[in-house]
Amino acid sequence: DFNIKYTINPDKPIVKPEGLTKATCKMEYKSDAKDLTAEKFVMVNVFNADGKVYVDHMEKGLPDAVMCGTVSADGKSVEVPAKQYLGIDLEYNAHVYVLTGNAKIDGAGTEKPFFNYDKTASIKLTRDASGKMAAEYPASLVVNCGRENLYIISDYVAPRFVSQEDKAMTPADPVFTADDIRPSTNFDLVKFVLPVKDVDGNDLNVNELYYNVYYNDAPYVFTPEVFKGLTAPMTDIPYAFSDTEFDIYPSGGKHTIYFYDKNYTKLGVQSIYRGGGEERRSNVVWVNRPVTGIDDVNADMREVKSVSYYNVAGQQIAEPASGVCIKRIQYADGTVKAEKVIK
Template sequence: MKKLIYSLLTALCVLTATAQTTETVTPPEDLQTAEYALQAQSYNYGYTTAVTKSLMIGIDGTTVYLQGLCEYLPQAWIKGTLDGNTMTLAAGQYFGEAPGEDDNTYPLYFGGTTDDTWAEATEDVNMTDVVLTIDAQGNMTTNSWLFVNSEESVLNPYVALTSATILKLEDKAAVPANPSVIEFMPFDANEGYAGVSLDIPTVDVDGNPLMASKLSYKIYTDIEKDIQPMLFPADEHLNIDEDMTEIPYTFTDEYDIQYGGYAAYWYHDTKTFNRIGVQSIYRGGNEENVSEISWFVIKPYADDAVTFDFNALDPETTPYSTSKSPAGDITEDLVLQQGNVTLTVTPSYANTPNRYWKDYNLNALQLRLYGGTLTVEVPEGCTIEKMYFNNAKWQDENSFDCGEFDGTSVWTGSTDKCVLSIAGNTQLNSIAVVVTGTTGISTLQVLPLTTATRTYDLQGRQVSPAAKGLVLQQQRTADGHLRTIKVIRK
């Protein structure tokens, strides 16, 4: 199973259950269905949030079939019985088994309760049937909780919904609410794919539910302000019959594209992406309306940032370490300069040295840090506002001495100097720094990226980079040239 799916199913790795009923509900082949929307409050650790789910409901005599109640298995069905204006859904119905990590599967069951104190109960609570009342318009209400549960009888839920209503939908024009990119997974050469996880609301801009069958979405890429819809070619995706740029909300190939936009994967590199976006399209009431494109920023445009691109360093001219050679080990402060930004990397002081290392999956160099600090600094009159750390690995315990970090790649703040303390294995492909302000110099000299620095005294002997007095620094740049500068340290 691909990586983005894991976060949806994380809860399924916490609870265990012994399945008793393993028979799923299968509706009649000729069942006529209509679209409904379930609106409810989702309960999680004492807090509730509003949710809208798309349902399909069909009636066969006095038997009613419902699809869409289980977010882990959105195509699973349950059934109930009709009696006048009431519908009863029996507890203990089996949705099926949801896949989790390490090839594990987890049985999921439907049920309810009218006991609002179930979450505080100190003894087992058994699920009960759910009874819904149907009004003249075909809408349904219930005073019962609705559960996606880990066991057939005893309440131990993954999903708990309260204040639920089920609304029959009409085909009418509407502007879909803006979607969003929840997570972006850059291309991973080891895995061979990249992906996004999306939130595609099934409501309009006023919060009214939409018909899922008339909702679709497009994924966009922005490469240096060239915005294009992403193509999913049939010849790259085994379970797609034709090239796609627009994906129906209800479509899944059960591999690369997941139902409801939860995840979409592709097989080409993402290194050039500045942003990735998503737009919803709704074709209700014989009209086409679209949302705004919601963007996820990956890195700034080249003209808007100073970039230290370690992947672009030439292995022929840049010393790098291997399992047999310490040539790229950083044994003294490494000072890199691009434009008006200075980046300083200290030695690791850990068991593994900081170093340049060639990643053979990327076929490119990386700056790999295991300890010490990385300092980004700009001259007086300039301000660092954002930094984008394109990384193959990041330690959660890494810490900045200022600003805010989003936990994955983006730092935001306002300073002329920022120090990152490295807690462990951190693999950097590039760092893009957004700087505002001016140094007062009318012409800015852009220097080649410095890849190695050595410090000497006036007799030509190599000394510590912290040596006092007049010293010579010999710097090798990314284009292979050597330059020597004089530095006075007090």
């Protein structure tokens, strides 16, 4: 403990000038070391000013941090230097940098080859005939924990910036079903999918995509008193947002919330998209709260719509028989309760 040495990081995040016009771009990149034709993309914002280009959303934990490149005198290329400091990402508890490098494939010929990198001082993006700015393979951008050793957060092999029209779009409805709420004693685990397409199947800029969770009939306000990983109340949640306690986070194509405020009869999810100077919303997708033995003390007071019985093999039967069967009660509010009957 007496040999620990603390060093102040002298690096500072780049600050772009105020009042710049934003252009939305897809940053396309090679995504599979086994198939160099496979590509993915992320949405970024690009700002131009006085021979400089600034790009944000390079790292989801630091969406407003920017990397910077220098435009050539003829305007046909941009040079992006390495070791650009983005800031501290609390998820990784690390100083995050944009590095540059040449991709190489480790594990070639195996079942799971992967990209590794020889670091470089910079990469050059060149404008092609269609106006796209691109770096030729193997040139790459690497978002990394630290400025020296590779601890990669995300990597973009042969990045290509494709301009996108900023326009008003109506987001597709969330995917949210009764199976996506899992009750427990202290919280309900809630999961849902927010499509990144509009109602016509076009790609949305996820940096402009938000969602509301409806608690009964009103948008829910997430507060630091309940969600300890927040520093301020939130209603409109950004698509890529995670709190520091991981009570709210996206992962594996789904959004997850540990919902502690359990006094609801129904929850809803609504997507919000802000583009082209407009805000458009999807429909609210509703799910009734599952009825469980944990807290269903008022079930007998609700209006019953139907009652049915099933044997232990899951086959519906007319009346309870001797032995064990399952009684299924459906209430007028749409909720369902199942209970074991022994006769």
